[in-house]
Amino acid sequence: xxxxxxxxxxxxxxxxxxxxxxxxxxxxxxxxxxxxxxxxxxxxxxxxxxxxxxxxxxxxxxxxxxxxxxxxxxxxxxxxxxxxxxxxxxxxxxxxxxxxxxxxxxxxxxxxxxxxxxxxxxxxxxxxxxxxxxxxxxxxxxxxxxxxxxxxxxxxxxxxxxxxxxxxxxxxxxxxxxxxxxxxxxxxxxxxxxxxxxxxxxxxxxxxxxxxxxxxxxxxxxxxxxxxxxxxxxxxxxxxxxxxxxxxxxxxxxxxxxxxxxxxxxxxxxxxxxxxxxxxxxxxxxxxxxxxxxxxxxxxxxxxxxxxxxxxxxxxxxxxxxxxxxxxxxxxxxxxxxxxxxxxxxxxxxxxxxxxxxxxxxxxxxxxxxxxxxxxxxxxxxxxxxxxxxxxxxxxxxxxxxxxxxxxxxxxxxxxxxxxxxxxxxx
Amino acid sequence: xxxxxxxxxxxxxxxxxxxxxxxxxxxxxxxxxxxxxxxxxxxxxxxxxxxxxxxxxxxxxxxxxxxxxxxxxxxxxxxxxxxxxxxxxxxxxxxxxxxxxxxxxxxxxxxxxxxxxxxxxxxxxxxxxxxxxxxxxxxxxxxxxxxxxxxxxxxxxxxxxxxxxxxxxxxxxxxxxxxxxxxxxxxxxxxxxxxxxxxxxxxxxxxxxxxxxxxxxxxxxxxxxxxxxxxxxxxxxxxxxxxxxxxxxxxxxxxxxxxxxxxxxxxxxxxxxxxxxxxxxxxxxxxxxxxxxxxxxxxxxxxxxxxxxxxxxxxxxxxxxxxxxxxxxxxxxxxxxxxxxxxxxxxxxxxxxxxxxxxxxxxxxxxxxxxxxxxxxxxxxxxxxxxxxxxxxxxxxxxxxxxxxxxxxxxxxxxxxxxxxxxxxxx
Numbered sequence: 001x002x003x004x005x006x007x008x009x010x011x012x013x014x015x016x017x018x019x020x021x022x023x024x025x026x027x028x029x030x031x032x033x034x035x036x037x038x039x040x041x042x043x044x045x046x047x048x049x050x051x052x053x054x055x056x057x058x059x060x061x062x063x064x065x066x067x068x069x070x071x072x073x074x075x076x077x078x079x080x081x082x083x084x085x086x087x088x089x090x091x092x093x094x095x096x097x098x099x100x101x102x103x104x105x106x107x108x109x110x111x112x113x114x115x116x117x118x119x120x121x122x123x124x125x126x127x128x129x130x131x132x133x134x135x136x137x138x139x140x141x142x143x144x145x146x147x148x149x150x151x152x153x154x155x156x157x158x159x160x161x162x163x164x165x166x167x168x169x170x171x172x173x174x175x176x177x178x179x180x181x182x183x184x185x186x187x188x189x190x191x192x193x194x195x196x197x198x199x200x201x202x203x204x205x206x207x208x209x210x211x212x213x214x215x216x217x218x219x220x221x222x223x224x225x226x227x228x229x230x231x232x233x234x235x236x237x238x239x240x241x242x243x244x245x246x247x248x249x250x251x252x253x254x255x256x257x258x259x260x261x262x263x264x265x266x267x268x269x270x271x272x273x274x275x276x277x278x279x280x281x282x283x284x285x286x287x288x289x290x291x292x293x294x295x296x297x298x299x300x301x302x303x304x305x306x307x308x309x310x311x312x313x314x315x316x317x318x319x320x321x322x323x324x325x326x327x328x329x330x331x332x333x334x335x336x337x338x339x340x341x342x343x344x345x346x347x348x349x350x351x352x353x354x355x356x357x358x359x360x361x362x363x364x365x366x367x368x369x370x371x372x373x374x375x376x377x378x379x380x381x382x383x384x385x386x387x388x389x390x391x392x393x394x395x396x397x398x399x400x401x402x403x404x405x406x407x408x409x410x411x412x413x414x415x416x417x418x419x420x421x422x423x424x425x426x427x
Numbered sequence: 428x429x430x431x432x433x434x435x436x437x438x439x440x441x442x443x444x445x446x447x448x449x450x451x452x453x454x455x456x457x458x459x460x461x462x463x464x465x466x467x468x469x470x471x472x473x474x475x476x477x478x479x480x481x482x483x484x485x486x487x488x489x490x491x492x493x494x495x496x497x498x499x500x501x502x503x504x505x506x507x508x509x510x511x512x513x514x515x516x517x518x519x520x521x522x523x524x525x526x527x528x529x530x531x532x533x534x535x536x537x538x539x540x541x542x543x544x545x546x547x548x549x550x551x552x553x554x555x556x557x558x559x560x561x562x563x564x565x566x567x568x569x570x571x572x573x574x575x576x577x578x579x580x581x582x583x584x585x586x587x588x589x590x591x592x593x594x595x596x597x598x599x600x601x602x603x604x605x606x607x608x609x610x611x612x613x614x615x616x617x618x619x620x621x622x623x624x625x626x627x628x629x630x631x632x633x634x635x636x637x638x639x640x641x642x643x644x645x646x647x648x649x650x651x652x653x654x655x656x657x658x659x660x661x662x663x664x665x666x667x668x669x670x671x672x673x674x675x676x677x678x679x680x681x682x683x684x685x686x687x688x689x690x691x692x693x694x695x696x697x698x699x700x701x702x703x704x705x706x707x708x709x710x711x712x713x714x715x716x717x718x719x720x721x722x723x724x725x726x727x728x729x730x731x732x733x734x735x736x737x738x739x740x741x742x743x744x745x746x747x748x749x750x751x752x753x754x755x756x757x758x759x760x761x762x763x764x765x766x767x768x769x770x771x772x773x774x775x776x777x778x779x780x781x782x783x784x785x786x787x788x789x790x791x792x793x794x795x796x797x798x799x800x801x802x803x804x805x806x807x808x809x810x811x812x813x814x815x816x817x818x819x820x821x822x823x824x825x826x827x828x829x830x831x832x833x834x835x836x837x838x839x840x841x842x843x844x845x846x847x848x849x850x851x852x853x854x
Contacts, residue, residue: 037569037573056482094577143521146521
């Protein structure tokens with residue numbers, strides 16, 4: 001069995017998972033490495049942060065997806081180095097560093113939050129890139145409300161209950177909409193004296209840049225009708241633990257700033273020894289292998305590939321999935337001595353949800369939906385693509401329950417090693 | 428409204444919650460204080476630790492139980508002092524210490540793990556007293572299996588997959604049984620090379636001391652038939668991060684020792700300035716108020732009250748519930764100028780589950796059930812008493828799913844602030 005080529009996949013996000021799935025039961029040995037023992041259904045992180053879903057409902061154990069006995073093994077660890085000459089990966093796992101050899105490598109590390117010119121913002125801002133982030137943010141928000149409930153200082157109370165979301169992309173819209181609904185339908189009954197304020201800030205003069213203009217405007221109207229304050233054309237100049245200052249000088253006192261204004265490639269990209277493109281992405285050929293390192297395939301948010309119009313493919317789950325599948329297929333083709341195939345993106349559309357009955361969808365580059373119909377499409381799509389039947393049932397129970405009762409039961413402040421520590425980011 | 432008497436309840440466990448429930452809509456103002464913003468359904472903590480339930484399924488937000496506008500307010504904080512003369516409680520909350528005045532105080536702090544003569548064991552042993560404990564233990568167990576999967580050293584692998592539970596009470600039986608089933612039905616398929624060992628240690632020569640002898644023997648047989656090694660009449664002499672040594676010199680190499688050999692009253696008891704009884708419990712009168720401090724009521728695991736036979740009432744949820752209800756009623760009677768009533772415990776029985784179809788129950792001090800019938804009773808009782816309809820639905824979905832599939836989806840290692848830190852107790 002030593003003669004079977006070994007494929008290492010770094011990262012069990014959507015790209016890595018679909019690559020592994022494509023290699024299952026094929027004549028290669030696969031080692032899948034991730035720093036978590038679960039796959040995260042990232043599109044619903046904001047639901048965990050806003051108490052709509054339990055953390056475990058959007059996390060699916062990787063060993064449950066690839067049961068033992070298959071050609072896919074899993075290693076829990078972080079990658080510390082890639083040696084493209086020796087063809088090895090250094091993995092820190094359980095306190096040791098192991099060298100794992102590969103014949104083919106698929107790098108699927110995804111993206112990290114991009115603070116652009118202000119990396120120091122990361123000390124204060126909250127992110128929504130991982131389950132941990134979502135749980136930390138949920139704990140923090142609920143804690144601010146507990147603080148506000150026992151504060152006599154009116155200005156302090158307003159700052160505690162002002163939540164600011166930066167970034168007018170799908171994550172920003174989803175998060176600000178879900179925050180508003182959390183307060184409107186649940187917390188308002190438990191903290192009657194509190195009047196929260198949800199602010200969405202976007203530096204450009206429009207929301208949802210990749211969407212057609214009518215949908216951008218519809219999204220704006222839907223947010224405003226919900227009660228979210230939308231500030232366009234005004235970026236963040238500075239943030240402190242208790243305020244955010246905008247480019248026009250406006251200061252909003254707040255203890256909660258959620259940064260969803262952009263992402264960049266996972267810094268793993270720097271280990272590949274090739275010049276990187278904008279956003280730290282790795283330039284790949286149409287057959288998904290790295291230019292100049294053709295045993296290494298880079299997929300998803302980390303990969304830079306231009307479409308027929310010369311635009312880079314966006315950092316979206318369907319792109320990652322399809323690149324992952326093609327990378328795996330191309331490796332199998334090379335093992336079989338066949339020629340590689342080129343990437344052709346099948347674009348089924350993009351959507352963003354704003355809240356109950358509120359969403360926008362742009363399907364097949366043609367169909368524009370907004371409001372209830374877009375929302376139902378969004379709901380169905382996410383339920384269908386959630387990994388694992390049991391999770392699907394649980395998420396469905398939660399959603400149906402939330403829908404009919406406007407209630408949310410997951411409002412628990414959970415922190416390992418109890419003793420109610422303030423979160424690190426709580427001043 | 429200032430003339431309404433103010434009742435402070437410390438602790439939102441079963442006792443505190445039932446006391447608050449009894450005072451709801453009555454002519455008193457109630458302040459309920461807990462260090463978590465949720466009530467924990469403690470009997471199912473072992474299910475969270477063994478990946479059977481999600482943490483949020485056994486945690487119910489306190490503000491969801493007592494919605495605003497009622498006479499019950501909630502404060503998230505830890506009690507740092509009780510001044511019985513000034514009739515105030517010092518609460519550390521959100522970084523400040525507040526003095527809260529009471530007319531009547533109900534102390535319902537529950538119990539903490541008792542290491543008896545070996546308090547240093549707490550540095551190494553795992554406990555199952557809180558949701559945090561359960562999540563930490565779940566993470567730890569799953570991590571040991573990940574380590575074992577990549578270890579070539581056979582002895583090391585055996586130590587990583589040996590799990591030792593100390594204490595032959597209901598928690599010890601439930602935990603060891605559930606651990607065995609987790610491996611047998613789930614992890615064995617994902618870690619085919621691993622053969623775990625579950626050991627239950629009890630210093631006495633029998634399990635489940637308060638149960639009739641036939642049920643003790645039945646519990647022993649059910650555990651053995653499941654595959655759990657049961658060691659009776661042999662206590663723990665010493666534990667190290669990688670082993671446990673028993674009184675007879677036996678050494679079991681293990682990285683996971685779960686201590687469920689006993690509890691003692693919450694150290695809050697020492698703040699009351701009265702001499703304490705065995706296990707640090709506070710002596711109370713039959714009307715539930717503290718002997719010598721009759722504006723203070725102590726209930727549940729913290730309270731020491733003898734029954735007609737001169738035996739202290741056991742540290743059980745039904746005792747805490749009934750004492751909580753009576754404490755609240757007696758406060759209302761005093762407010763109304765009536766005489767207090769005495770405690771009469773309604774004993775519906777005790778039960779312990781061992782696994783799928785395996786349990787023992789001793790009902791109304793008469794009926795002895797074991798096996799399937801006892802297990803069904805246990806299941807029904809817990810579902811009925813779980814707080815909150817939605818949680819009940821979710822727990823039911825999980826249990827039905829686990830029952831028919833032998834699968835458990837909650838096998839995620841979740842740790843805030845990612846970066847796969849080893850847990851503190853992982854060597």
